[in-house]
Amino acid sequence: DTAVSQTPKYLVTQMGNDKSIKCEQNLGHDTMYWYKQDSKKFLKIMFSYNNKELIINETVPNRFSPKSPDKAHLNLHINSLELGDSAVYFCASSQDEASGGISTDTQYFGPGTRLTVL
Amino acid sequence: DAKTTQPPSMDCAEGRAANLPCNHSTISGNEYVYWYRQIHSQGPQYIIHGLKNNETNEMASLIITEDRKSSTLILPHATLRDTAVYYCIVKAASNTGKLIFGQGTTLQVKP
Numbered sequence: 104d105t106a107v108s109q110t111p112k113y114l115v116t117q118m119g120n121d122k123s124i125k126c127e128q129n130l131g132h133d134t135m136y137w138y139k140q141d142s143k144k145f146l147k148i149m150f151s152y153n154n155k156e157l158i159i160n161e162t163v164p165n166r167f168s169p170k171s172p173d174k175a176h177l178n179l180h181i182n183s184l185e186l187g188d189s190a191v192y193f194c195a196s197s198q199d200e201a202s203g204g205i206s207t208d209t210q211y212f213g214p215g216t217r218l219t220v221l
Numbered sequence: 222d223a224k225t226t227q228p229p230s231m232d233c234a235e236g237r238a239a240n241l242p243c244n245h246s247t248i249s250g251n252e253y254v255y256w257y258r259q260i261h262s263q264g265p266q267y268i269i270h271g272l273k274n275n276e277t278n279e280m281a282s283l284i285i286t287e288d289r290k291s292s293t294l295i296l297p298h299a300t301l302r303d304t305a306v307y308y309c310i311v312k313a314a315s316n317t318g319k320l321i322f323g324q325g326t327t328l329q330v331k332p
Contacts, residue, residue, distance in 0.1 A: 107264075134318055144306070146265065146322040159319055193264050197318055208318050209255075212264030 106130050107213035109194050115219045116184060124179045124216045126194030134158075135177035136195040136210065137169060146193070152177050184220045191215045225309045230327045233303075239296040241326050243309030246290040252313050254285060255320070256294045258305040265308065265322075268294065299330045 107128045116122050128135060136159075137149045151159035155171040166182045181188060193215045197208035226244040233239040245254065255270040269276055269283045271292070276283045282295040296303055308325040 136318065145324075146259075146308075148319050148321075151318055153318075161319075195264075209267045209270065210257075210265075210318065210320060211267065215262075215264050 107194055107196055107211050109192075109213040109216050111216060112214065113217050113219075115221065117221055118184055118186060120184050121180070121182045122184060122218070123181070124192055124194075124218070126177050126179070126213060128175055128194075128196040128211070128213075130196055130198070130211060132196040132198040132211075133174060134197045134208065135171065135174075136197075137177065137179050138193040138195060138212075140191045140193065140215070142190070150177075150179075181218075186220050189218055189220045191217050225311055225323055227307070227309050227323065227326045229324060230329070232329050232331055233296075233299045235301060235330055235332050236298055239299040239303065239328055239330070241294040241296075241307050241309075241328065242291065243294070244291045245309070245311045248289050248311050249313070252311045254283065254289075254292050255310040255312055256281070256283065257308045257310065257320070257322075258303075259308070259325075260302075260305040268307075299328075301330050301332065304328060304330045 110125045134153045136151045138146055139149050140146045148161055149163045150169045152171045168180045171177045194213040195210040197210040253270050253272050256268040257265045259265045269278055269281050271283045271285050285292045306325040306327050308322050310320050
């Protein structure tokens with residue numbers, strides 16, 4: 104009954120390949136995210152989708168394409184993988200909770216996918 | 222979104238309270254203070270958040286100064302499992318939901 108799940112947990116691939124990482128949340132949340140954590144441990148947002156609509160795109164190369172078939176899923180497809188794409192990718196989800204009219208969404212993260220590009 | 226400053230590392234004895242400080246001197250009136258932590262090799266985990274009042278939940282307490290320029294996360298009885306990187310994040314009250322993570326504080330709980 105994992106809240107936010109990702110597959111695969113580990114992904115090792117060659118430069119130039121195309122790969123996908125899947126994310127599913129069973130929390131009924133409206134918003135899903137992808138974050139990237141590089142080798143220096145900096146955690147940075149890449150994309151955010153709300154009700155299957157893209158709302159954040161943090162100048163990520165267009166080799167990265169998020170796809171949201173429904174509210175519960177946000178998959179990340181990466182074309183022409185490069186060495187610099189090696190990182191841990193985290194999916195997250197949230198539900199806006201209005202508190203006095205102000206959004207205070209709390210994000211729940213998946214376990215991460217460690218991508219290694221050789 | 223306002224920037225935060227945290228000490229890079231702290232130690233705490235097991236069973237004692239861990240007090241993690243955070244400075245956010247440029248915080249705006251509608252920005253919340255969030256705390257997340259990341260245990261080694263796991264995804265970040267939400268701990269607590271607040272606007273101006275002190276908050277407490279089953280994990281921790283959050284003390285926000287009256288001028289809101291700094292806050293302290295308190296783990297009342299630290300255990301070895303609390304060893305993690307703790308992130309203090311100030312987030313605007315908007316619908317974009319973007320969390321901006323800094324370097325955080327690495328808390329080492331020692332037996």
